[in-house]
Amino acid sequence: MPYRLFLLKKRICKALNKGPPIYSTMRFTFLFKIASLTLWRSWRASVVLLFMVISAVAALVFLSALAVGTNDAMIRNSTGLFSGQIAGTGIQELETHRLQIPGVKQVLIRRQLEILLGNGESLESLVLMGVDPAQEKAATAYWQKTVAGTYPATGEETIFISQDTAKRLKLAIGDTVNLLNLKGFPLKKLAVAGIFKTGISHLDQGLAFCPTQALPTGETALSVAVFLQADTPVESIVTQYRQILPLASVSAWTDFMPDLKQLIDLDSVCMAIVITLVFAIVSVGISCTFLIFTLKNLREHGIMKAMGLLPGDTALLLVTQIGLLTVFAAAIGTLAGFLTVAIFSRTGIDISAFTSHNQYFSVSGILYPRLTGLALLTPPLVAILFGMAATIWPTIYIIRKNPADILRSV
Amino acid sequence: MITLQSVSKLYVSGRGHIQALSEISFTAEEGQGIILVGRSGSGKTTLLNCIGTLEIPDSGAIFYNGTDICRLSLRRRTLFRRREMGFVFQAANLLPWLTVAENLQFPLELNGIRGKAQRGRIEELLGTFGLAGYEKALPVELSGGESQRIAFARAIAHAPAILLADEPTASLDTSTGKQLVELMITLCRTKGTTLFIATHDLELLAMADRVVTLKDGKMEQRT
Ligand SMILES: Nc1ncnc2c1ncn2[C@@H]1O[C@H](COP(=O)(O)OP(=O)(O)OP(=O)(O)O)[C@@H](O)[C@H]1O
Ligand SMILES: [Mg+2]
Numbered sequence: 001m002p003y004r005l006f007l008l009k010k011r012i013c014k015a016l017n018k019g020p021p022i023y024s025t026m027r028f029t030f031l032f033k034i035a036s037l038t039l040w041r042s043w044r045a046s047v048v049l050l051f052m053v054i055s056a057v058a059a060l061v062f063l064s065a066l067a068v069g070t071n072d073a074m075i076r077n078s079t080g081l082f083s084g085q086i087a088g089t090g091i092q093e094l095e096t097h098r099l100q101i102p103g104v105k106q107v108l109i110r111r112q113l114e115i116l117l118g119n120g121e122s123l124e125s126l127v128l129m130g131v132d133p134a135q136e137k138a139a140t141a142y143w144q145k146t147v148a149g150t151y152p153a154t155g156e157e158t159i160f161i162s163q164d165t166a167k168r169l170k171l172a173i174g175d176t177v178n179l180l181n182l183k184g185f186p187l188k189k190l191a192v193a194g195i196f197k198t199g200i201s202h203l204d205q206g207l208a209f210c211p212t213q214a215l216p217t218g219e220t221a222l223s224v225a226v227f228l229q230a231d232t233p234v235e236s237i238v239t240q241y242r243q244i245l246p247l248a249s250v251s252a253w254t255d256f257m258p259d260l261k262q263l264i265d266l267d268s269v270c271m272a273i274v275i276t277l278v279f280a281i282v283s284v285g286i287s288c289t290f291l292i293f294t295l296k297n298l299r300e301h302g303i304m305k306a307m308g309l310l311p312g313d314t315a316l317l318l319v320t321q322i323g324l325l326t327v328f329a330a331a332i333g334t335l336a337g338f339l340t341v342a343i344f345s346r347t348g349i350d351i352s353a354f355t356s357h358n359q360y361f362s363v364s365g366i367l368y369p370r371l372t373g374l375a376l377l378t379p380p381l382v383a384i385l386f387g388m389a390a391t392i393w394p395t396i397y398i399i400r401k402n403p404a405d406i407l408r409s410v
Numbered sequence: 411m412i413t414l415q416s417v418s419k420l421y422v423s424g425r426g427h428i429q430a431l432s433e434i435s436f437t438a439e440e441g442q443g444i445i446l447v448g449r450s451g452s453g454k455t456t457l458l459n460c461i462g463t464l465e466i467p468d469s470g471a472i473f474y475n476g477t478d479i480c481r482l483s484l485r486r487r488t489l490f491r492r493r494e495m496g497f498v499f500q501a502a503n504l505l506p507w508l509t510v511a512e513n514l515q516f517p518l519e520l521n522g523i524r525g526k527a528q529r530g531r532i533e534e535l536l537g538t539f540g541l542a543g544y545e546k547a548l549p550v551e552l553s554g555g556e557s558q559r560i561a562f563a564r565a566i567a568h569a570p571a572i573l574l575a576d577e578p579t580a581s582l583d584t585s586t587g588k589q590l591v592e593l594m595i596t597l598c599r600t601k602g603t604t605l606f607i608a609t610h611d612l613e614l615l616a617m618a619d620r621v622v623t624l625k626d627g628k629m630e631q632r633t
Pocket of ligand 1: 408421422423429430448449450451452453454455456457
């Protein structure tokens with residue numbers, strides 16, 4: 001509106017005695033300009049606020065990714081040692097090729113036979129697993145737990161026994177061991193190729209391995225261990241298997257390792273509590289800093305109110321200010337967290353010094369932080385939410401304060 | 411025309427009851443320059459705040475153009491100030507994070523004067539107050555006299571009906587203060603703005619159309 005027109009309109013209003021005309025709230029672009037200029041020109045306070053939010057968001061993004069990486073490592077270690085992510089029984093030999101579906105890295109077929117192992121007078125009952133050595137080596141890690149000798153190779157008439165078994169039967173590498181059926185009838189003899197120790201009792205007790213062709217003839221049960229490609233959801237594969245093979249019994253690691261499942265659930269709960277606590281503390285910090293920042297500008301708010309700034313305008317101005325700060329800081333913080341995760345997910349974080357006796361880290365103690373959508377988005381969104389919450393008190397304080405009191409006191 | 415009818419204001423504080431204003435009545439015409447004098451604590455600021463609708467009197471009425479501005483709702487009072495009031499305080503009037511031009515922009519934005527008209531008006535104001543070329547200066551870079559002149563320019567930018575100045579010359583030397591008040595009175599007279607100035611400076615009285623003397627919240631009138 002040209003200035004002369006404005007004056008004319010004003011004069012007409014007055015002549016018609018219409019009282020003060022109501023004008024709409026402030027233009028948002030101007031409000032935005034004031035908000036950003038205030039932040040820009042009082043940059044010291046802004047930098048302090050930014051620094052707080054950025055470091056909190058970055059730390060939390062990294063922490064979330066680390067938690068995911070820890071869970072990954074525990075699952076990888078626990079399932080990768082021997083069992084795979086999915087175990088199946090009651091499957092016919094001819095059906096096993098149907099298990100190879102997209103997302104599946106490897107299907108190991110194992111034949112098991114309950115036998116007695118004997119050396120002289122000593123006997124031990126255990127489950128002998130006939131395996132394909134090359135495939136086992138490619139997919140699992142328990143063969144790396146060899147403490148003496150070597151893992152059997154295809155074609156050899158050898159056996160791989162646990163250290164416990166070796167001690168009880170007084171066996172050493174190269175010794176010959178008798179295989180008997182459960183009634184005590186001798187079946188055949190195998191040479192000890194290697195001795196292992198995993199540190200996990202259900203593997204170290206009552207289990208021995210030999211190449212499939214070295215198994216004594218007899219009634220064997222078939223079991224399969226399925227290893228998935230990274231990032232394949234285990235539930236979807238299990239569902240598909242149940243459709244393909246309705247008669248087989250298929251279970252995911254979450255079923256046959258309930259302890260690990262619970263540990264990971266517990267981990268998520270702890271993480272949620274940590275994130276909430278850190279943000280509660282940071283939000284108190286942001287609130288206080290913002291309050292000081294606002295109170296420092298109290299006189300200016302008094303002047304603006306005297307000039308006719310409506311409560312809604314004041315609220316919008318303050319919300320825009322803190323909104324600008326938190327959105328900017330959350331973006332930078334997320335980026336910083338993302339980059340940190342990217343660096344460490346390549347090199348990994350070696351915590352093996354703290355995990356050598358932990359059964360969930362039996363293969364490797366290296367963590368690879370991994371970002372999930374949730375881990376990436378929760379910290380910045382929570383920061384923005386808490387930042388907005390932090391504007392409530394200063395806004396109410398300024399809106400309710402009479403400009404005359406502000407201008408008298410400051 | 412502004413008419414005050416028995417305006418009274420009582421403060422209750424730790425010191426007890428303070429009758430800051432009692433039964434103030436007078437009428438000010440359009441374009442008049444009115445100077446309020448009185449000892450410290452006599453009620454000058456309180457009276458200006460009441461006229462400026464920053465405070466509400468306990469009793470009495472203030473009529474502007476037939477409307478009792480004390481009875482308006484908070485929103486309408488705020489919008490009335492936005493439209494018809496200009497304020498100049500003793501010091502630190504300007505928004506420190508905004509440049510001179512941005513400070514002048516403020517009342518213009520609030521009154522819907524934008525774009526080219528806004529730029530033209532800012533230029534005109536700076537010319538009137540002899541501060542052309544100061545657009546990009548920040549308040550901290552101005553002298554006391556310069557910032558008070560900008561404060562005046564900002565207060566009259568939207569052609570308010572009433573201009574309220576509370577000790578505007580207190581932080582200036584006598585001759586600078588006198589020049590400033592002279593400029594204001596002349597400007598307000600030509601634009602038809604009613605001007606109220608509270609001051610301790612008795613040298614300024616000669617310039618006023620009317621002097622209102624306050625003593626302990628009561629009016630001692632002389633013309
Ligand atoms: N918010 C308040 N609460 C209590 N008393 C107040 C309040 N504001 C002002 N007063 C009192 O009201 C009286 C008038 O104050 P006012 O500020 O109007 O005086 P003044 O004439 O402007 O003084 P000065 O020349 O020093 O600025 C004073 O006694 C003051 O102490
Ligand atoms: Mg005063």
